[in-house]
Amino acid sequence: MRGMDGAWVGWGGKADLDIEPFDFDGTRLVPVSLSEAELRDYYEGFSNGTIWPLYHDVIATPEFKRSWWDAYVRVNRRFAEAAAEAVAEGGFVWVQDYQLQLVPQMVRELRPDVTIGYFHHIPFPAYALYAQLPWRRQVLEGLLGADVIGFQRVADAGNFQRSIRRLLHYPTKGDTVTVPTIDDQQRTVIAKSYPISIDVDAFLELARKPEVIARAKELREQIGSAKLMLGVDRLDYTKGIRHRLKAYGELLADGHxxxxxxxLVQIASPSRPGVEAYQDLRDEIEKTVARINGDYSSVETTAIRYLHQGYPREEMVALYLAADVMLVTALRDGMNLVAKEYVAVRQDNTGVLVLSEFAGAADELGSALLVNPHDIEGMKDIMMRALSMPEAEQARRMKTMRKKVIDNDVARWGRNFVADIEHIRDARRNA
Structure with missing residues (x-):
């Protein structure tokens, strides 16, 4: 951080883009350049071909390529060096997500004067899965360079601590890990859950705009059906889109x-088109949609409206307002903010959230209709229950969830994390 405004260190968004640091809106922006080869090996390779499937319960098979790991180390070091140069004396570096798991320790080596936080936006796997990673010790040691390590769920923090005990044999107690230092001393690392959330006020402001409300009404009229079910996801094999389509298709086939x-309106925004698994997933989903529509649509209605594109936030809020049922059926998800966005904008307390028990949001939104997406028959029953739920029950469930989301917005998430950073910093100063 520089002064009160801080610096943001990140990739420039295009291969081989070499830009000098610059100031924008009170923040110092520090672009980090990545080559085409590094994007292939570090990002598409190790980050999304190794870590992503491994950390999502091996839904897809991870690949363990040494060349990918070498690129991951090299790029993490480049980010660490940029952060170490940007941060003020005694400042705070906050590292975000699984693409940069080695950065905390690298920054600590370069700048032992700073306090370091790391937040892990995706799940952290059980030890039996994590142990498959050939570089499992190096990743744990990289993360333990941080003073505070945040996870989405209590279970994720527990999985991390179990891996620490099994592989590094460091003692853990409650939310802390005791880490030995090179001078035969020790330091305490906080490792616990900080469930991330959304900017509730921004979504509420959009939901109150007359043009957004009018757009929601227009969408309902265009759909034509009595009920609108909505899925909003990145096109990713972790999101359970295939399972959702299968359940809906069987309801149509059974005559229910x-x-x-x-x-069903299914938005699947493009994701990682350079990864073969995602290309295959797109082909499979589009074939399934075409088959269901061919069998069960009519001249007047379309069974599934499938949209492989992204939409601005205003359009998404209009869709949330139009939808009677929100389907969040992820096979594994760190949090899933779509669930929270839908709940936040339902100011009349109508609507039903169907939520996978394997999404982090299920820990907080227990009043949703929780579902196991692998259980197709169970999901069909839940979808039918959601479509026929009385308004009184909708209101009771939605009120409970909206209070949870509004009380625990993204600002509170940030304050809670930074409060623990300040606690560590104060303890260090008083030592």
């Missing part, structure tokens, strides 16, 4: 639903 009674 018709396209006139309920339409």
């Amino acid at each position: 639903l018709t396209g006139e009674q309920a339409t």
Whole structure:
């Protein structure tokens, strides 16, 4: 951080883009350049071909390539050097997510005067899965360079601590890990859950705009069906889109639903088109949608409206307002903020959230209809229950969830994390 405004160290967004640091809106922006080869090996390779599937319960098979690991180390060091140069004396460096797990220790080596936080936005796997990683010790040691390590769920923090005990044999107690230092001393690292959230006020402001409300009404009229079910996801194999389509397709095939009674709008925004697994997933989903629409649509209605594109936030809020049922059926998800966005904007307390028990949001939104997306029959039952839920029950459940989301917004998430950073910093100063 520099003064009160701080610096943001990040990739410039394009291969081989070499830009000098510059100031924008009170913040120092420090671009880090990555080559085409590094994007392939570090980002598409190790980050998303190794860590992403491994940390998401091996839903897809991770690949362990040494060349990918070498690129990951090299790029992490470049980010660490940029952060170490940007941070003020005695400042605070906050590292974000699984692409940079080695950065905390690298920054500590370069700048022992600073306090370091790390937040892990995706799940942290059980030890039996994590142990597959050939560089498992190096990653743990990299993360333990931080003073505070944040996870989405209590279970994720527990998985991390179990890996620490099994592989590094460091003692843990409650939310802390005791880490030995090179001078035969020790330091305490906080490792616990800080469930991330959304900017509630921004979503509420959009939901009150007359043009957004009018757009929601227009969407309902265009859909034509009695009920609108909505899925909003990145096109990713962790999101359970295939399972959702299978359940809905079987409801149509069984005669429990018709396209006139309920339409599924599925938005799947493009994601990692350079990764083969994602190309295959897109092909499979589009074939499934085409088959269901061919069998169960009519001239007047379309069973599934599938949209492989991203949309501005205003359009998303209009869709949230239009949807009777929100389907969040991830096979594994660190949090899933779509669930919280939907709940936040339902100011009339109508609507039903169907939420995977394997999404981090399930820990907080227990009044949703929780579902195991692997259980297709169970998901079909839950979808039918959601479509027929009385308004009184909708209101009771939604009020409880909205209070949770509003009370625990993203600002509170940040304050809670920084408070623990300040606690560590104060303890160091008083030592």
